[in-house]
Amino acid sequence: MSKVFSFLKPYKFPVYIALILMLVELTVELIHPLLLAKIIDDGIMQEDFAAIIRWGAIMIGMSLLAFVSGVVNSFYAAHVSQSTGFDLRSGLYKRIQTFSFTQLQRFQTSSLITRMTNDVTQIQNTIFMSLRIMLRAPLLIIGGTIMALFVNAKLALILVFMIPLIVLFLIWMMKKGGSLFSLVQAKLDGVNHVMRENLTAMRLVKVFVRHRYEGNRFKKSNEALMEKTISALRLMEVAMPVLLLFMNVGIMAILWFGSFEVQAGGAQVGEIVAIVNYATRITSALTVFSMIIIVFSRAKASAERIADVLEIDQSERDGEKGGHESAANLDGGSVVFKHVSFHYPNMKTNVINDLSFTVDQGDTLAILGATGSGKSTLFQLIPKLYETSKGDIFLDGQNIKVFEIDDLRKKIGYVPQEVFLFSGTVKENIQWGNDHATLQEVEEAAKHAQIHDLIQSLPNQYETKIGQKGVNLSGGQKQRLSIARALIRKPKLLLLDDSTSALDVKTEARFLQALKNYTCTTLIITQKLSTAMNADKIILLDEGKKAAEGNHEQLLQQSHLYQQIHQSQLREEEFQDV
Template sequence: MKTVFSYAKPYKWPIFIALCLMLLELSVELIQPLLIAKIIDDGILAEDVSVIWTWGSVMMGLAFVAFFSGVINSYFAAHAAQGFAFDLRQALFRQVQAFSMATFLRFPTAGLITRLTSDVTMAQNILFMGMRILLRAPLLVVGSLVMAFIVNVKLALYLVIGAPFLFVFLFIMARKGVGYFATVQHRLDRVNRVIQENLQAVRLIKAYLRGMYEASRFSKVADMLRKDTVKAMRMMELILPILLFVMNVSLMAVLWFGSFEIRNGDAQVGELVAVVNYAMRMTGAFSMFAWIIVAFSRAKASSERMEEVLLASEDLENHNSESSSLQRLEGDLRFENVSFNYQGKAEPILDKVSFHVSPGEKLAIMGATGSGKSTLLNLIPRIFEATEGKIFVDGLEVKEWPLKDLRDTIGLVPQQSILFTGSILENLSWGDTDAAPDELEEAAKKAQIHESIDLFPQKYGTRVGQKGVNLSGGQKQRLSIARALVRKPSILILDDSTSALDVKTENALWDALEEEAATMLVVTQKVQTARGADCILLLDEGKVVGYGTHAELMEQSELYRKIADSQTEEEVIINGENHS
């Protein structure tokens, strides 16, 4: 918890003021039984009305002091807790942004969402309540015991009898609660994961009529969360009855033996009332302990989960390194015996891949699903690090490039088009926030999406739904390409980014891209697209099985000939159907 609550340090003065006000409020509460005892002994029993009025007025004044202290305390406590939660959530989000892909894949997406939402809220609540109840309750117990001894030592001893048992009991329950609520938070992660998967695949679920199946799957994980939560809460619910039983026994002892003390003249009625009052306050404070332990257990479990993210510093990307004085990249790219495998996996995804692309050339990358095409592309901007071998950009190994310099000159269009909620203009400028409107429009024209945008009522101001839900697959791909072109990249990476385009639009796109002074790497399944490249790299199970022009591969590679022949046959069939 130390790492998480270190983010409360900037708010030390509001926290200090809130704690001082809480102590003032507590002091008033502890003084009141003494004043009640004085009113009873010196006023009511002595039949002195002036004493009753005097000390009664003092009690009213102190009540107002306590009231205003509580109000102001809540203000400062809320300010500190909200600021702490904001800073903590910001730190977690920045840490996730700095993760390398290897580190990111260690954490399920749903788990990261839970850490940034409910876990932060748990920590925020415990900090706020710490300045209101969390510290006040134990201090009230200790303070009541001390004041009871000041009033009458003999009577106070009866209150202490059950104290050792209660402290040991609460310590044990707190430790068990942390474990139980850690399990509950993990169950919550699984529920969030199922919800996330379901919402992302809603179209497929409706198309396959799998709504009832998904409801059943959700019911199972939600039921596991319910059972573990009930198990944790049942254990916590044992706390209050046991606490109240022990305190009520102590209270009965005070009343029983107090009556003898009064009869013998060793105690006054006011003293007994004061000690009973302190006993009642202790009982009330102990009744809050069940809630405190639940809140503390959940906050500790949440803090440990957040610390996993905050302390995951073994593999972070440095985005803040100073840019070098090097000029714009030329785009010369070379792989030398590059291999890659995921951590913990024995089988390599890429195995000794070598090739060279000169500045301004276009390399087409082909291969079956799972052959390592996308992984190869991800090694260039260092989204993943090569396990073996070397990758050079403009003669310098990618590891030696400042990460910002390297990625600033790369335009990446992923296999799955990702658009953000906002306008088309905002999505395009996401590629380069400094780009002028005419530059955005020029990129859209090259990507063959400008005419489609012009048909929208709001044109470039048209809102894009979540993940571009209101756009077609081809429109999303072309917007993604335009966003990459806005960057004016030296290396343009297109990971099967034209699969949803018709032949005419795709040809127009390639013609427009000829004007780009960029080295292009294009993953494609279309021989027609690969034919127009300067060179073709053919992968099979992570190995290079063909490298050359279309004509060279048609002569040298049996696998490439099979791919070309199969696509020629498909074209013949399609053309035949069209003529019929």
Template sequence: MWKLFRFLRPYRALIALVMILILLQALAELYLPTLMADIVNNGVQLGDTAYIWRMGALMLGITLLGTGVAVGASFYASRISSSFGRIVRGKVFAHVERFSLQEFGEIGTASLITRTTNDINQVQQVLMMMLRLMVMAPMMCIGGIIMALYKDAELTLVLLVALPVLAGAIWLITSKGMPYFKAIQKKLDRLNLVLREGLTGIRVIRSFNRTEHEVKRFEQSNRDLMETAVKINQIMAVMMPLMMLIMNLSTIAIVWFGAHRIDDGAMNVGDLMAFIQYAMQIMFSLLMFSMMFVMVPRASVSASRINEVLEKHPAISDDAAGGMQTGSRPAEGVLEFDGVSFNYPGAERPALSGISFRANPGEVTAIIGGTGSGKTTLLHMIPRFFDAAGGSVRIDGKDVREWPQEELRGSISLVPQKSVLFTGTIADNIRYGKEDASDDEVRKAAETAQALDFITAMPEGFDSKLDQGGANLSGGQKQRLSIARALVRRPKLYLFDDSFSALDYKTDAKLRAALKGETTDATVIIVAQRVSTVMDADRIIVLDEGQIAGIGNHKELMEGCGVYREIVASQLSEEEIA
């Protein structure tokens, strides 16, 4: 957890101010019992009313001062902890944005959400408590012991028995609860995962009548989390009654022995009253520590999970050579695969093996193959979502690993297999590809993507609002907006990952015809399942189990590639093939 506190450096002055305010609060609280003892000893016993009023006014003034500094300390402690949470959340989010797909797979999206929200909140709350209690508690404990010794050293022997018993009880209870604190965060991850799957997959769940099954899954995870939380609370619930029992027994012992001290004339009544208050302050300071013992273990688990994210280095990053060459980006867009192979971690066989081809500007290169043949994996290697295990992927003769990622991806437009849209207007989503795109550029991109008709038919046109994930659009409409977002960028490489699957054949044909006029100077790679989508490509690459089964145009492949003929025969009639 201490590693995270390096983000508090900008607030060192405020932390020092909080320490000073808490010191003043502690001094005020420690001085009040002595003033009360003086009022009893010198005012009440001697019948000096003026002295009582004078000391009473002083007590009121010190109380108000203590209240003021306590409010100030709480305000600044809250401000520091909230700012700390904001900084850490920003650091985690920025770091996660640099992760490759491998890191997302290792940690999991649900866990990353929990770590960025709940875990940071846990550490933030403990920081606020630490700024107050971990400073206040030792001050009150040490100060209380000194003042108790000053009032009566012999009576302090009672505390020598009570304090170790109290500390031992706190340690025993917190040690029992520690394993559960570590388990509860993992169970929260599980609950978040089930909830996320249940909400994002609601259409599939309802279409297969699996609502009851998902409710049971959620109830099981929810109950598991609840049972762990209840066990923690049951253990911690013992703490307060036990503490109060020890404190009350200590008070009885102090009164018993103090009464004998008063009878012997070795102690005044006011001093005994002050001693009892100092004993309570000492014990309450230990209770403050116990509260920290409850919170710190859970926060420590959360902090280690946050540090795990921050210390995880992305598997794909700019190397020293590539990272220095900023300001340049692919100028032509010539794409080459040279003996490329790739393995997913733990896979039995390579996802890609011996892939070699060249795609030139002004040409359309299509990739087709069966499910699991490696089409999307091949496409994802171009923008470096994955790095080749063997061979190289080159753009303009230079390995993509030598290009800075920002420059490389700035020259590529990818339309993913699953359309991803963001909340905001239609124009905002298209401008996601180019922030400074003019209205004419946005409109032109939408027209080329065959999206202009349905956009203009909407009441607010390009200013129409989209729901989360574009839920208020059909699959084909979302796909066309994704294509428009790619087109507005006008890059050197276009990557279409099965991006026409939700379109009808007529719209598919019109869109591909419109694309030809817009991509004459760019390299176009199309991954598709439909033969009709790839038939007119300049070059078709047929993949089979991660290897190239054939390269050529439609006519050449029909003559010399059995895998391609099988795919064509499965989709087209004999008349269409002829």
């Protein structure tokens, strides 16, 4: 909670102004019953019309002051709440950007989105309502009780006895409500998770005709959210009837004993009216508490969820440990793995086992292996998305651990297995690899990626808008755009993770030929021997271990596994030719 509300510190001045103006309103509200008592006792009871006009004018003037204070208070309360919400969202976004893969795995994507939207909104609303009306309620209760004691201490003791009992009840309700609304927010995460999966995989849902199944998944998740919300609100709604019961009993007691005091001469009618007025105002303030309980309970749950993200230990950044050396002087030279082993956090089984190999500067290495053999994991170690469990990786003879992370990654062009394109134009997606690239450089990268001719045929060419995740492009077209995005960096080290799988043989051959225009070392993960045959060296992985190493001719002679792959793909090609 303290971490979240520390975001209020830059807005101390407007917070103080809002609080002062709120106190002005509160003061007016507390003085009004005294003025009303004056009008009754000095004016009406004494038949003094001038006293009625005098005290009435003072009441009207003070009401106008309270009105102006309320308007200005609303402005400052809105400014503080919206500004704090902006800062919270920005802080969460920046914090998430620093997460390592290990830290990201702690939260579902839908949960992070909920925390940045719904949870921040809960905090915003709480801040606004606190500065506008919420703080008035407890202060009105305290101030009203004190003023009632000042008017008639004997009758006010009824309020002094009733209010602590009510406050204890409210504290219990708030604690209970906090735990319930934490469950509500968790169920909201679940609904967002199902929605996100469904919308992301909409094509698959339609092709497999699974809308009924997905509809049932959403219904179950939505019903769980509804049930938890209803149970939480049902408990909260109990608060108001209980409060009204206690306070109405108190008011009746004041009227009952007050009548005896008036008859005995121990109190004036105006005093009884003033105390009843204070009791009524306290009752209205207490009824606000049912809303306060709900808002603060939800805010408490939201603040804890936001703090979970903001307070993640900065030292727990696997794969993000920055070095001290600049990678600016990297020539895109050799890549060396020395006895590298790796297992994912919270797992004991190694994905990569004692892997050693060397790729000379400017050479191309092709990596083959079955699914789950550790090919893609190997690529994630080079840009330090994860740290090796054992062993070391060297670029240009230097251990990558000594390099600054950003410097190192700027030297790498990476095309992931799962292509991702952003909403925007074709040009913007290619420039995402280098936002300072000129149109000429964009076109050059597109030509080398074998996508320029297609772009030229689009309605607005390089200014053509791409749908979300590239839904209006084929798999091969998305792959080539992703390749162009990597090439425009003019990388010293190019990592292609099965990035030509959707390309036909001729297009792939032209692309591999175009790669010779780049002075970089290239590592290609592929399932195609036609791709591997053009590499300077091939490594065959099997369950995270190096099963064989050499060029195409050497492996055909030395590796039984490679021979099997070769024969299998030859049969496939022969079958396709028939």
